[in-house]
Amino acid sequence: MNKLFTVVLILIEMTSFAQNNRIPSKGLAMFSKEVAFKPYEFSRHAIGDNDILIEILYSGICHSDIHTAKSEWGNTEYPIVPGHEIAGRVTKIGKNVTKFKVGDYAGIGCIVNSCGECDPCKNGEEQFCEKRMVGTYASKDQYHNNEITQGGYANNYVISANHAIKIQKNADMKKVAPLLCAGITTYSPIRFSKVKKGDNVAVAGFGGLGHMAVQYLVKIGANVTIFDINEDKRADAQRLGAVKYINVNNADELKGLNNQFSFIISTIPTKYDPMLYVRMLKKDGELAIVGVPASENRPILNVVSLIGVSHRKIYGSMIGGIPETQEMIDYSVANNIYPEVEIIPANGKAVDEAYQKVIDGKVKFRYVIDMKTLN
Ligand SMILES: [Zn+2]
Ligand SMILES: [Zn+2]
Incomplete structure (x- = not known):
C-alpha cells in the first residue's frame, strides 16, 4: 500500500514538473x-x-x-x-x-x-x-x-x-x-526579381503589404505606379514617392498601360484578374504574386491567354527565409523604412x-x- 502510494506521488510530481x-x-x-x-x-x-x-x-x-x-x-x-x-x-x-x-x-x-x-x-x-x-x-x-x-x-x-x-x-x-x-513578403520578391534604379515597376494593392513594397521600390530608385480601388489613398501614394496612382475601377485610367513594367508585385487579397497585370508587363517582365485571397475568391489563370502575351513570367513568393528576414530588418531600420x-x-x-x-x-x-x- 505504502509502495503504491509513493509511486502515485512520484507520478503526480513528474506530471506537475512537466506541466510547471x-x-x-x-x-x-x-x-x-x-x-x-x-x-x-x-x-x-x-x-x-x-x-x-x-x-x-x-x-x-x-x-x-x-x-x-x-x-x-x-x-x-x-x-x-x-x-x-x-x-x-x-x-x-x-x-x-x-x-x-x-x-x-x-x-x-x-x-x-x-x-x-x-x-x-x-x-x-x-x-x-x-x-x-x-x-x-x-x-x-x-x-x-x-x-x-x-x-x-x-x-x-x-x-x-x-x-x-x-x-x-x-x-x-x-x-x-x-x-x-508585410516587410519580408515584399522585400524578398523585389530582391529575387533584381529590381534596380530607373526600372518602371508597379504595386497592385496598396494596403499593409503594398505600402511596404512601394517604400522598398522607391528607396531603390525605381519609378513606381500603384494600383488600388480606393480613391482615399491617392495622396498617400504621392507622399510615399509613387509617380502614378491608378484607380482600377476607372477604365480611363487603365488605358495605355500595356507593355510598360519590368516588375509588378500583386498584394491583392480579394478577387481580381491577374491577366490585367500580365498584359502590363514588358517582354521578360515579372509578376510576383504574394496576396492570398479567400478560397472562394482565388483567380484562375487561363493558360491560353498567357500565350498571347508570351515571355512574361509569373511567380508566387511566400515570405522569406530567416537570413533574408534579418537582412530586411537591418536594411529597414538603417534606412528608416x-x-x-x-x-x-x-x-x-x-x-x-x-x-x-x-x-x-x-x-x-x-x-x-x-x-x-x-x-
Ligand atoms: Zn502575414
Ligand atoms: Zn528543413
Missing part, C-alpha cells in the same frame, strides 16, 4: 469563425536548450490572420490566437543560446521552427523546409508533440532562437512588428473593430496591438 515547465500564456482568441475576440489563457511548450522566451510588446494585424481566424483558407481549429508580426524583448534563454541575451529586442515572423538539415534550411530558405516549417500559429509543431501553435496576440512566445530575428536597440519598436510579415501604423489596445473590442476596417479596406496601413495593455 510549460510557459503560461494569455492572449486574445477567436473561439469560432463567427464569434468575437475574447481573452484566452493557455500554455506554450517549455523553453528548450536552444529556445528563447520573448515578452511580446507589439503584434501586427496581417490580412492572413483574418483569413485564418475566420476559417477562409480551410479548416481552422479553435480557439485560435493569430499574430505573426511580433516584436518584443527576450526574457529567458536556453543554455545553448548565444544569438540572444536577456534584454535584447527580438522579432518573430511566420516561421518558428524547421528541420535545419535539409537543403532549403541549409540555404537559409526555411520557408521551403522539406520536412515542413512550423508556422507561428495554427500550425502543427512536429518538434513538440504535434501541438497546434498559438500566435502573437499574446503576452509571450517560446521560439527556437535560430528562428527569431534580432532587432537593433535603435529600432522604432512601435512600428517594427509588421516588417516581420517602416509601416505606417495605428496602435490599438489589446482588448477584444478593439481587435474586432480593426478586423472590420481591414476587411472594408479602411485601414491606413497597418494596425498594431500594444500587447502591454492586455489584462
